[in-house]
Amino acid sequence: MGIVEVMNVTKKFPSSNGEVVAVDNISFKVKKGRVFGILGPNGAGKTTTLRMIATIYRPDSGRILVDGIDVIENPNQVRKRIAYMTQEPDLSPALSVRDYIIYYFRFRGLSKREARQRCDYALKTFNLKEHAYKKPFQLSTGLKRRIQLACVLLSNTPLVFLDEPTAGIDPKSKRETWKLIEEMVKEKGMTVLLTSHDLYEVEYLADEVLIINRGRIVAQGAPSELKERFGKTLRVVTRNPIGDFERLKRTLMELEDVKGVNPISANSFEVQLSSLDNPLNEVLQATISQELEVIEIFATTLNFEDVYLNIIDVGGEVDGETQ
Incomplete structure (x- = not known):
């Protein structure tokens, strides 16, 4: 059993021209302890797919299981098992870095003592000690992303969503962030669902990649396999x-x-x-x-970027995803 199982899922949205099929009868599994990349052009369906897995959207048909739990029947139990790093930094302007991290872990159900201990570990592990008492307006985009990353990767949840985790980060910090993600995945045994427009990042981090276009799955496999098949x-x-x-x-x-x-x-x-x-x-x-x-x-x-563009241009192969 995979940590995520998506079975014949469809999602539609109303529009001025009638219903738009955002996700069109897709099925796939994500194995535990893997970094699983979900790629696609804007409007392809990847964000809708992630939001259904995270219980933000409800599928119109089909079934999604997270750690064996149905996202429709037991959404609260699913939410306890996931941590979601959004694309935009969402730090509270009134809180220092330390206060924000403690607040995050308290929100996830830790006691005051546990939250402080986890915060100290996060500050040390993610090289944030010198910034502990700064407010968000004093931080670079890269530091804000690192704080978000520290919170979600140390949540001790089996499933973590990373949405553009290194957007706006300089190349050196980006490499450091990749290494942190790798280390945390190995140390904690977590599963990561990764979305990114940086295809080199996806190739570096992902064990397996799902490519979605026009609401359907057009390819799936390890980056090296996709390069062999489509390159x-x-x-x-x-x-x-x-x-x-x-x-x-x-x-x-x-x-x-x-x-x-x-x-x-x-x-x-x-x-x-x-x-x-x-x-x-x-x-x-x-x-x-x-x-x-x-x-x-x-x-x-071909390199992975060229292979990705070829797959998107050609159309489809596997089965299964718009928005």
Whole structure:
């Protein structure tokens, strides 16, 4: 059993043009102790999905279990098992860093003594001691995010939601934050649901990724698996310059396994493929037919960002998600 099980879930919202299907009959599981990334363009359905898991929205149909508990039948029990880091820092302007952290843990049900002890540990672990008595207006965006992160990762809940955890943070602090997330996941054995527009962050942190577009799941797997499945390309180098690239592209796009053709330089181009099994010779022959002399042709692997964009552009593969 996964810590999160989403089964045939659909969610619709009213609009001026009638109902809009935000999430369209999706199903997936999240294993315990993993970082699970949920990706998709704006309006894809990922936020709606997260909010249903967190009991903020109610599914129109289907079922969601968190730690074996139904989100509709026992929402309060589900909320006790999750901690949610919102995209925007929500620190109280009247409270110091120390007071805010203590207040957060008191709100989660800890005694005064336990909350103070947990706060001291948070200040030390997340390098916040020197900022303990500062107010939010005295803090950078990166420090505010670190305070949020300290609260949710030390909540001792089995499931943590991180929504753009490093948004607005400088590159050095971002790397430090990633390491903290890694350490906490290993130490506490928690499961993290991660959403981020930083695809390098997702590739670095996530054990598994779910990609959603237009309300349906279009791909799922480890980042390395998705790169292997969707990142197949050929790089072709010709001796003579490519005079009419558009004509060459039209010829190559007629081949069954070719998904895209992009120029690299005056005498080289890249061919995106759905498979590397057969098309190498076909690409070679099609290129030669355009009176181009091929001097080099080899397979390459796209980076995760390019793979993600290819998946979104192409459409769908697995099953299942808008808003």
